[in-house]
Amino acid sequence: MLTAKPLDVLSHIRHGFFTREDGVSKGIYASLNCGYGSDDVPENVRENRARVAEKLSVEREKLLTVYQIHSPAVAEVTEPWTPDTAPQADAMVTATHGIALGILTADCAPVLFADKKARVIGAAHAGWKGAVTGVLETTIETMLRLGAERQNITAAIGPCISKEAYEVGPEFHERFLSDSDANGRWFGPSEHPGHFMFDLPGYVASRLEACEIGTVAALGHCTYQDERRFFSFRRTTHRKEKDYGRQISALMLRP
Template sequence: MTLEIITSDALAPLRHGFFTRKGGASSGVFAGLNCGQGSSDQHEAVAINRARVAQAMQVDSDALVGVHQIHSPDVVHVTAPTPERPRADAMVTATPDIALSVLTADCQPVLFADTKAGVIGAAHAGWKGAMNGVLEATVVAMVGLGATRADITAVIGPTISQRAYEVGPEFLDDFLMDDPDNARFFANGTGDRVLFDLPAFGLHRLRAAGVGHAEWTRHCTYHDPDRFFSYRRTTHAREADYGRLIAAIRL
């Protein structure tokens, strides 16, 4: 089965993509293109999947770089291919032929580019990372490499949508303590539960950071099990583990 890659015209002409779970070698609950090295999937299957992604990105396998994601605001400047995965949640580079990649399974995968300056970035932004500033930190790191905020495009890929993201009152309280205006990203759920709009929050943070263009591909990971892995859907189904989607961009 061929890979399915979601792209954005806003990031053209750079090679990039939000890969769905289609076209991979994994089976069972990981069926498809599971690229999560930290999952309990067979290492051989994950290696095959990642090699297929590298091939689609037209880079060597070791040039498909990533980080050990920890829901932080930390950004790594990548200057050469490396098998090391530093603890961080975003990467930037101005070096050609390196594909920056992030893994997600409901959190936001965000790809950045300033094509004029030749600077790109990739970030993993769940609610915690987004609140703690990983998106803004990625923009700052890109500017440090010569990018201009107004020339940066940021695209949020498949992530959990508001209608699937029900949370408790303590979650809401944390956001209101951070900024009372965050109330606009919540809607009433059942009882004392509320529904959080993660991609709208991400877009708000990106636009407040001054990027020239920000958009969401409008794909919900939870509601499309044939195409996307979802941590929350797996939890609701009481499955033992879940696959990780990959998003990547290169100069």
């Protein structure tokens, strides 16, 4: 489990960016696969999530994830749900203690939020689609409605695919430039003509900084390049494997 220093100092929360290590899953899902959306043995996924819950000191049924759809949708959490009744969304916000908000990723950026004074937290799944369409801004706005203050919010960006590993085509590049010419700074040259290398963590950080919140931090780990510690959708795709695991990042308000 990895942690972010700006969140470590907040005594009213627990958090962790979990790796793929120390679970029970086998094969391509080895070992801490927490994604029910994978074709892993469901009992193994339940055990892996129970281990995460134990590490966070939360009841296993109160470690929640949403049905992620690469959208700006945010769910406000007041009570637990089951995996079968999880809402379709890509972020969660709560002011209720004892509930852990979990984000599943395998290259996209997990972002954990906490107000350093108010007891309000959030978690967002920021792939490029969610980031472009406003999932980070919507998460912050939802936190503000629950009593957070913009200058007191800390956001930590967890392990995700790095610019060095994220090659994209011309249509992807054009999509970002159609929003703003300034988005060109998040693209670098590729060895393949007409293609580019995209800086997802840099882009996510820039969206957060534009929200003028108190602190934005990034762990700086690449999911694609560090196979021992992280699952990666793109690595799986390049290898033509049939499926992939998902690591989880989570935080909760202490009782």
